[in-house]
Amino acid sequence: MKTLKTSLLIAALVFSSVLSAAPVKKDKSTTLTEEIGTLLQNPNFEINEDITASVNIILNEEHEIVVLSVDAPSSNIEGFIKNRLNYKQVETFTQNEGELINVPVRFTSKK
Secondary structure, three states, X not given: OHHHHHHHHHHHHHHHHHHHOOOOOOOOOOOHHHHHHHHOOOOOOOOOOOXXXXXXXXXXXXXXXXXXXXXOOOHHHHHHHHHHHOOOEOOOXXXXXXXXXXXXXXXXXXX
């Protein structure tokens, strides 16, 4: 009887330690780049070839994107990016406010 109780106690300790060491599943949360990608979906111009741009932004204390500069091949694309991103509020706030963030943006053609 004493060995049975000891065996059950050991089994319970081993089982509980295995459960506590199991990885915790994280909820699906979006990143800042995913939020920016969502804001830039469905452009109002036709894309015939892949277009890349470099966007410098900061996040202010109200969790809004402030576009500082856009390096794009045309002024239409630059205006589109500024219009879609400037002062849009984001949920993901991983950076310190006021910290410069460089975001590469790529528009791909649907061939």
